Amino acid sequence: MRLIFIGDVVGRIGRKVVCRELPRLCERVSPDLVVVNGENAAGGFGITEEIFHELRDAGADVVTLGNHAWDQKEALVFIEREPRLLRPLNYPAGTPGRGAGLFDTASGKTALVINAMGRLFMDPLGDPFEAIEREVEACPLREACDATLVDFHAEATSEKMALGHFLDGRASLVVGTHTHVPTADYHVLANGTAYMTDAGMSGTYDSVIGMDPAEPITRFTRKIPTGRLAPAKGEGTMSGVAVETDDATGLALRIGAIRVGGALEPALPSFWLEEPAEAP
Amino acid sequence: MRLIFIGDVVGRIGRKVVCRELPRLCERVSPDLVVVNGENAAGGFGITEEIFHELRDAGADVVTLGNHAWDQKEALVFIEREPRLLRPLNYPAGTPGRGAGLFDTASGKTALVINAMGRLFMDPLGDPFEAIEREVEACPLREACDATLVDFHAEATSEKMALGHFLDGRASLVVGTHTHVPTADYHVLANGTAYMTDAGMSGTYDSVIGMDPAEPITRFTRKIPTGRLAPAKGEGTMSGVAVETDDATGLALRIGAIRVGGALEPALPSFWLEEPAEAP
Amino acid sequence: MRLIFIGDVVGRIGRKVVCRELPRLCERVSPDLVVVNGENAAGGFGITEEIFHELRDAGADVVTLGNHAWDQKEALVFIEREPRLLRPLNYPAGTPGRGAGLFDTASGKTALVINAMGRLFMDPLGDPFEAIEREVEACPLREACDATLVDFHAEATSEKMALGHFLDGRASLVVGTHTHVPTADYHVLANGTAYMTDAGMSGTYDSVIGMDPAEPITRFTRKIPTGRLAPAKGEGTMSGVAVETDDATGLALRIGAIRVGGALEPALPSFWLEEPAEAP
Amino acid sequence: MRLIFIGDVVGRIGRKVVCRELPRLCERVSPDLVVVNGENAAGGFGITEEIFHELRDAGADVVTLGNHAWDQKEALVFIEREPRLLRPLNYPAGTPGRGAGLFDTASGKTALVINAMGRLFMDPLGDPFEAIEREVEACPLREACDATLVDFHAEATSEKMALGHFLDGRASLVVGTHTHVPTADYHVLANGTAYMTDAGMSGTYDSVIGMDPAEPITRFTRKIPTGRLAPAKGEGTMSGVAVETDDATGLALRIGAIRVGGALEPALPSFWLEEPAEAP
Numbered sequence A, B, C, D: 001m002r003l004i005f006i007g008d009v010v011g012r013i014g015r016k017v018v019c020r021e022l023p024r025l026c027e028r029v030s031p032d033l034v035v036v037n038g039e040n041a042a043g044g045f046g047i048t049e050e051i052f053h054e055l056r057d058a059g060a061d062v063v064t065l066g067n068h069a070w071d072q073k074e075a076l077v078f079i080e081r082e083p084r085l086l087r088p089l090n091y092p093a094g095t096p097g098r099g100a101g102l103f104d105t106a107s108g109k110t111a112l113v114i115n116a117m118g119r120l121f122m123d124p125l126g127d128p129f130e131a132i133e134r135e136v137e138a139c140p141l142r143e144a145c146d147a148t149l150v151d152f153h154a155e156a157t158s159e160k161m162a163l164g165h166f167l168d169g170r171a172s173l174v175v176g177t178h179t180h181v182p183t184a185d186y187h188v189l190a191n192g193t194a195y196m197t198d199a200g201m202s203g204t205y206d207s208v209i210g211m212d213p214a215e216p217i218t219r220f221t222r223k224i225p226t227g228r229l230a231p232a233k234g235e236g237t238m239s240g241v242a243v244e245t246d247d248a249t250g251l252a253l254r255i256g257a258i259r260v261g262g263a264l265e266p267a268l269p270s271f272w273l274e275e276p277a278e279a280p
C-alpha cells in the first residue's frame, strides 16, 4: 500500500500549497491512503467545516488534529458528523468526535488511522501510550486492517521516538506533528514500522513555525505581547512523508520525505517515481 | 568560507562515527571551521578532557555544550584552560568557561562562535537573545570577523526559528541542537543567515534520542523509573550541517545537510562535492 | 467524626516531631481517623517499610504518598501487603498498591481515603478528577461510608481549589499536599466539604521545603548542582489539619489548622479543646 | 517600623474589601509603609490608572505587580509617570517602569521596595536572585534605607523559600505573591528577615484563585475552554502580612498574618493591637 501523510496545514498559504500540490502528487503516485493534519488550517488556529472539505477535496481521506483542534468552536459540532475528521484520542471521555477510525480505501484495503497527543511540555491529557495500545490491540495490523497510521501530535522528540519503538512491528507508520518542522530522521525501525519524528508543517518556512516572525520575536525578547500571532506571508511548502508497505504484513518497506514548493530543499518519494530500467 | 557543524555527539557510538567520518569529510571538503557539540559525548552525559581532545583530533576547531555541560564534574575545571570549549553563554556570571570566542582559522580567517541555551521548556537561564545580541554587536560580521556561527541549544522550534530571524543578516549560521533529531528545514533566510532548527545528534538512531529505548518507554508508560538511561547500541550516524559563506559579506550562500552512516538517509553537501562541468 | 490529616513528613526531623506530637494530640482529641502523608519520610525521599510502621505506631491509620512514592525501591514491594499505605490513584494501571481504600475506624465508622496527584507543573499521570470521581461515585458519602478524605498531591493552587469545588458536597475533606507549606485558607466550602490548599510539611521550616537551603540556593543562583539535597537541621513542626464532620451527613462542620513545634505560629483545633463552660 | 503588605487584589470584590478594610486597619495601627500587589485588580487581569489611584487612596504607598502587569495595555504607559507603581524587576531592559524604588515614609523613614518574578513554572525572565541582589547591594539595609521589602511573585515554594534564605539578614521582609493562597509559614528567619511564602489574594475564597469555579473545573476536566475566566462572586477577604522591624537594624522583630472578611479564619497582627498592661 502507498500511504501519504501531510503535516500541519497552516493558514491560507498552507491550504493553497496543499490544494495545488497534493492532487498533483496523488495523480502521479496513486496513494491508497492520504492523511492530512489540519489543526492550523483556519488562519493558524483550528479548522472549519468548509476548510475540512477543502482538504478532503484536495485528496485527504482523513484529516487529523491536535492541541488547536477546538480553536474554531464549530469543530466541536461538525466533527460529530464527520467520521473522517479525527481529534486526539486521549482527550477525556465525552469529548466530541473520535480519535481513531478504520477506513476503507478506494483500492479495497482497510486502514486504521489514530491521532493522539503527547504530554511532555504539553497540556496533560490521558496516557497516549495506553490509549493507542488499546486501539491497536482492538484492530491488529494484518489481522484486522491492512495498514495502521499514527499521527502523534507531540512536542518532545523523546516521547515521539519512544512511541515509535513502543509500536514497532505493530504499526505501518508512526509520524509526529506539532513542532512544524520536518525532521530528516525518517527510517524503518527494526521491526518494520516506518518512523519520522515530525512531518513538518505545510505553510511558509520564512516564518516562526508558520507565523510572522515579528510578534514571536517581540514575545521572546520583550516578554510583553504586543499583538496577535498571524500566519506569515511567503511561498508555501507542502511537507510530509510517504510510506510503501508490504501487502503481506502491513509493515513498511520504504519511507521518504515529501517537500514541495517554497524555501526548503525539495523531496519526493523517489521509490514511486523512478522508472524501472527499461528492458533493452 | 566553508563551515561545518556536527550535532550532539552521544556516547561511544557517537564518538566512533565522528572520529571515523569527520576526518574523511574534512579531507574531502577542506572546511575553514568545524564546530562539534559535545554535551553528550561521555556516555550520554557531559564531556571529559580526554574526550574533548578526541573530538579536537577528529577535526573539531571548537566544541560546544548544552544543558549536559557539567554532567562530568571535571568539565568545570578543564574548561578554564580550554578556550576552544564553549558552554552556553547565558549561564550566570561566574560560571566557569566562556560562551563565545573569536577563533583564527587555518585559512587565515576569523570566526565568532557562540553557544547559548533556550529557555522554553528548559531550565531558565539568562535571556539568550540579549546575550547573543551583545556578542554579535561587540564583534560584527564582516567588520570584526569573517563568519559568525551560533549553536542554539534549545527545545522549542519556535524559540529557535525566532532566533534565526532575530539574527538574520548578522550571522552566517544559526543552528539548533538538543532535540537530537536532524531537521530538514535548512535554508538561507531572507537576509543571508543560514538556518537549521536542529543539527541532529551523532549517535545511533535506533534509539530514543540516542538512548536505549527500554528505559524511556518504561518511564513514559509506567511512570516509575526502573533503571538508568544508557546509550543504545547500533550503528552510528554523524549528523550536521554544511554552510558556504560569501567571503565578501560573511553571509551564507548555500546550506546542506550532513548525514553519514547508520539508519538515516545519507546526505552530503553536494555543492562542495560535485565537479564543475569541465570546459570542452 | 474527628478527622486528622498530617502533611508530608520530611526525614528524621519530621518523623521525630510526628512521633512525639501525634500520639499526644490523639490522646487529647481522640480522632476517629488519622491520615499522614509519608512520601518524604525516608531522608526526604520516599518511605521504607520500617518507617511506615513507625508512622502507624505514632497513630496513622492510613499513610499516603505522592511523586516521591517510589524513591525507596522497597515501597514497590511492601505496598502490596499494606492496604493502609496508599499511592496516588492516577498512576497507570498495573502500578503496585492502591490509590484508595475503605477503612473501618476504631469507633465503628467507615472512611474512604483517596490519594491522587495533580498534573499542572507535574509529571503527567491519568486525569485525577476522573479517577477520584470514579472512587467517590463507587462509594458515596453517607450511603457507603461515613467520611471521605482526599489527599490531593499537587503543585498548582488552581488545580487544588478546582478539585475542592468539584467534590464540594461529596467529600468530608479535600486537603492538598506537595508544596510543603501550610496554607491558611482552610474553610468549609458552600456545600459542606472542608478544604485546605496544603497541609504543609512536617519537618523543619528553617529550610527550603524541608531541605538544607545551601544546595537549593546554589541551584537557583548558579544553575549547576554542586551536591545532594539533604534535609535541613533544626526544630521540627508537625503540620496538618483537623476536621469535625456531621455524623448525619458526613460533611464538615469545622476545620482548623494543626501546627505544633518549631518556628511556626502554633495552632490547634480549638473546637475540640476548649472546655464548655461549666455549669455553676 | 511597621510594614503592611497586602496580596494580589482580585477584581471588584478584592478592591471593595481592601478599600473598606485597609483604611480601617491603617487607622488602628498606623503603619509606616503599606505595599499592595495590584496585578489582578482590574477584573482579575492587570491594573488601570484609575484603579491604581483607588488603591493609593485606600492607603497603599506602593503598588506592585506580577505576570499580569500588562493585561491592561494602559499600564505600559501610565507606569512611566507613577514611580509608586512597580513591575517585576527582572523584565528585560527597556521594559516600561521600574522594579524597585526607595520611598520616603510619612514617618520620615526610607524604605526600599522590590518587586521581582520567579522562574520555576513561569515564563522565564532574567535571574531574580541576581537582580534583587544588585538592588539590595546598591541600597543596603540600615546603611541606605530603614526597611527593605521584597514582593517575590512566584509559583514554586522552593524558589520563594530559597530567596528568603538568600536575603536573610539583608531584607526586612520577603513575601511571596501569585499563588493567591495565604500561607501559614510566616516567621522570622535566623538572621532577622521576616518571611511568608504567599500573602494570599484579596478577593473571595469561594472560588478558584479568585475566579468563578465553573470555567476552571471545565478546563481541568474537559480540557476544552468553554468560556472566559471571570472573578467569582462572594464575600471578599483582605489577605496580607504585618511586620514590625527593629529601628536599629531594619530587621524584623515580629511577623503576623492579616485576614479580614470573607470565608477565612480572621487574623490581625496582635502585637500591634493588644494593649500593654497598664502601670498600676
Ligand SMILES: [Fe+2]
Binding pocket: A008, A039, A040, A066, A068, A178, A179, A180
Ligand atoms: Fe500545528
Ligand SMILES: [Fe+2]
Binding pocket: A039, A066, A067, A068, A153, A177, A178, A179
Ligand atoms: Fe499543535
Ligand SMILES: [Fe+2]
Binding pocket: B008, B039, B040, B066, B068, B178, B179, B180
Ligand atoms: Fe544533547
Ligand SMILES: [Fe+2]
Binding pocket: B039, B066, B067, B068, B153, B177, B178, B179
Ligand atoms: Fe541538551
Ligand SMILES: [Fe+2]
Binding pocket: C008, C039, C040, C066, C178, C179, C180
Ligand atoms: Fe512532599
Ligand SMILES: [Fe+2]
Binding pocket: C039, C066, C067, C068, C153, C177, C178, C179
Ligand atoms: Fe511531592
Ligand SMILES: [Fe+2]
Binding pocket: D008, D039, D040, D066, D068, D178, D179, D180
Ligand atoms: Fe495574582
Ligand SMILES: [Fe+2]
Binding pocket: D039, D066, D067, D068, D153, D177, D178, D179
Ligand atoms: Fe500572578
